[in-house]
Amino acid sequence: MPHRRLKVGVTRKLPQAVETRLAALFDVAFNADDAPLSREELVALARDVDVLAPTLGDTLDAAFFEAAGERMKLIANFGAGVDHIDIAAAKARGVTVTNTPSVLAEDAADMAMALILAAPRRLVEGVKAIESGAFKGWSPTWMLGRRVRGKKLGIIGLGRVGEAVARRARAFGLSIHYHNRKPINPHIEEELDATFWPDLDEMLPRMDIVSINCPATPQTRHLLSRERLALMSPHAYVVNISRGEIIDEEALADAIVSGRLAGAGLDVFENEPKPNERLMAAANVVLLPHMASATIESRIEMGERVIINIKMFADGHKPPDRIILGLE
Ligand code: DGY
Numbered sequence: 314m315p316h317r318r319l320k321v322g323v324t325r326k327l328p329q330a331v332e333t334r335l336a337a338l339f340d341v342a343f344n345a346d347d348a349p350l351s352r353e354e355l356v357a358l359a360r361d362v363d364v365l366a367p368t369l370g371d372t373l374d375a376a377f378f379e380a381a382g383e384r385m386k387l388i389a390n391f392g393a394g395v396d397h398i399d400i401a402a403a404k405a406r407g408v409t410v411t412n413t414p415s416v417l418a419e420d421a422a423d424m425a426m427a428l429i430l431a432a433p434r435r436l437v438e439g440v441k442a443i444e445s446g447a448f449k450g451w452s453p454t455w456m457l458g459r460r461v462r463g464k465k466l467g468i469i470g471l472g473r474v475g476e477a478v479a480r481r482a483r484a485f486g487l488s489i490h491y492h493n494r495k496p497i498n499p500h501i502e503e504e505l506d507a508t509f510w511p512d513l514d515e516m517l518p519r520m521d522i523v524s525i526n527c528p529a530t531p532q533t534r535h536l537l538s539r540e541r542l543a544l545m546s547p548h549a550y551v552v553n554i555s556r557g558e559i560i561d562e563e564a565l566a567d568a569i570v571s572g573r574l575a576g577a578g579l580d581v582f583e584n585e586p587k588p589n590e591r592l593m594a595a596a597n598v599v600l601l602p603h604m605a606s607a608t609i610e611s612r613i614e615m616g617e618r619v620i621i622n623i624k625m626f627a628d629g630h631k632p633p634d635r636i637i638l639g640l641e
Contacts, residue, residue, distance in 0.1 A: 331616025401593025422477030428578025462486035529556035
């Protein structure tokens with residue numbers, strides 16, 4: 314099918330450069346005002362296009378695929394995480410799903426590193442002290458945080474982003490520990506001087522900072538459960554730029570409010586856009602509005618991946634960033 318005849322539905326406003334290129338290549342239905350689509354609007358759009366380019370926040374569950382009709386054959390997701398898409402339901406209906414991996418890994422890792430520094434060094438509390446006028450001059454005992462250098466960083470999910478976090482953390486003098494289903498490539502493990510912990514419960518009590526960098530799947534939901542949070546040292550911090558669902562947020566709030574954890578740096582929440590109110594009120598928690606990949610460069614490169622995936626699909630090839638289920 315020639316590209317110009319392929320109809321693409323884009324659910325949110327994308328960077329102008331990406332929309333311009335999409336419009337040059339395909340017949341595109343854009344979302345000019347960027348308002349999230351309702352379920353009805355999403356289904357209506359899907360029924361009218363060959364390709365849907367959704368993002369995080371568009372819930373594409375089994376009922377959506379049921380209602381979406383037969384025309385749409387590719388979901389070219391704008392984003393790395395695909396936890397909002399029922400991949401098995403898509404596959405059952407012959408719909409290919411792609412994402413935008415790699416291009417945002419470095420920027421996302423910068424934000425994880427920023428939180429790894431910001432929580433123990435009380436960066437946001439310091440900013441607030443200036444803003445509120447609480448700064449009355451330097452004091453030997455005021456605003457004391459915890460040293461980062463020499464501490465142990467436990468990365469849950471040492472993939473693309475996790476590895477980029479590890480490289481940054483090494484430069485800040487942290488030692489690298491990680492929990493994955495399987496150990497990473499031994500050369501990279503050696504280069505990072507990283508210690509593999511097959512059992513998360515063994516790793517957690519020994520870490521000073523835990524960074525969540527695994528994808529959200531049914532298996533990782535509440536991976537940092539109440540029981541696991543209780544295993545952590547009261548001096549430890551939790552950092553999460555992946556998905557809120559990976560932490561039991563109520564249990565995290567309990568642990569922080571009661572002093573059983575030193576603090577947290579969170580870019581994502583269980584019920585976005587609303588963070589847990591007790592976490593919002595806690596001085597030792599740094600909260601960001603899901604902005605780890607929010608650079609112009611990342612968002613344009615994410616758009617380019619979307620375009621590459623659609624073009625490959627349009628040319629009859631397998632798009633490069635297909636989400637593979639099991640042993641496909
Ligand atoms: C993703 O890509 O999944 C991020 O959470 C948003 O960029």
